[in-house]
Amino acid sequence: MLKRIAITVIIGILLTFSVSAATVSFYVIEAGMNDEADSKISGLWETAFMDVFFDAGYIISNAPVLRLNSSPSNILQVLDFKEAGACGIDFMLVVLLDYNKEFPSPEQASFYIYKVKKQEKVVERKIRLKPIKTSNREDYNNMKSIARGFIPYIIGD
Numbered sequence: 001m002l003k004r005i006a007i008t009v010i011i012g013i014l015l016t017f018s019v020s021a022a023t024v025s026f027y028v029i030e031a032g033m034n035d036e037a038d039s040k041i042s043g044l045w046e047t048a049f050m051d052v053f054f055d056a057g058y059i060i061s062n063a064p065v066l067r068l069n070s071s072p073s074n075i076l077q078v079l080d081f082k083e084a085g086a087c088g089i090d091f092m093l094v095v096l097l098d099y100n101k102e103f104p105s106p107e108q109a110s111f112y113i114y115k116v117k118k119q120e121k122v123v124e125r126k127i128r129l130k131p132i133k134t135s136n137r138e139d140y141n142n143m144k145s146i147a148r149g150f151i152p153y154i155i156g157d
Contacts, residue, residue, distance in 0.1 A: 022090040022154050023059040026050060029078065030106075031071040032099040039065075041105055041132050045095050048143035049150075053093075056151050061089065071098050075112055084116045091115060091122070091154050105132040111146075113153050123153045 026049050028042045042065045053060050072078055075094060084092055092114045097106035106129055113122040127146070132139045 021057055021059050023061065023088055024053050024091045024093055024154055025084060025087075025089045026053075026060065026062045027066065027079070027092060027094045028062075029066045029068060029072075029094065029096045030099065031068045031096060032101060033067060033097075034099065034101045034104070038104055038132075042095075042097060044132070044140055045097065045109070045143055048140060049093065049095065049147040052144050052147035053151070053154070058154060061087075071096065075110075079114065081114075081116055081119045089116050093150065093154075103131070105129070109146075111150065113150060123150070 026046055028046045030039075030042050033039075046062055046065070050060050050062060066078060068078070075096065079092060079094070081092075092112075094110075094112040094114070096110040096112070098108040098110065099105075100107045109127055109129055111123070111125045111127075113124075114120065115122055
């Protein structure tokens with residue numbers, strides 16, 4: 001009898017702790033893309049980030065890929081914090097792929113992480129990219145490696 005009570009108390013204690021994970025929404029933006037550019041590259045970036053963050057235990061979502069004629073002067077022009085907050089998003093991770101009109105793959109990628117509730121930038125990074133082939137497993141693994149570098153920035157309040 002005492003053993004049953006002890007087990008019940010232990011189970012009760014374990015069930016009272018709530019488990020929560022940050023919700024991360026991914027936004028991929030293609031800027032300055034030409035007609036010869038491979039639109040699958042943005043999908044690879046999105047998939048790489050979503051795979052890495054899902055494997056790390058985050059709740060993830062994505063927005064449709066946004067295609068712009070040129071890179072925005074201020075990334076905040078294309079983000080909607082109200083909608084993200086209403087959807088329960090904790091963090092926005094933006095991948096801005098800057099294309100040169102002469103090449104089929106992006107020259108540079110800019111990464112932004114924003115905390116939605118406070119509407120504050122957590123981190124901003126820019127990297128130059130080598131030409132990307134959508135059929136190359138090494139390119140995809142490099143994208144995942146970059147994504148892993150952003151995991152430490154997604155922390156709870």
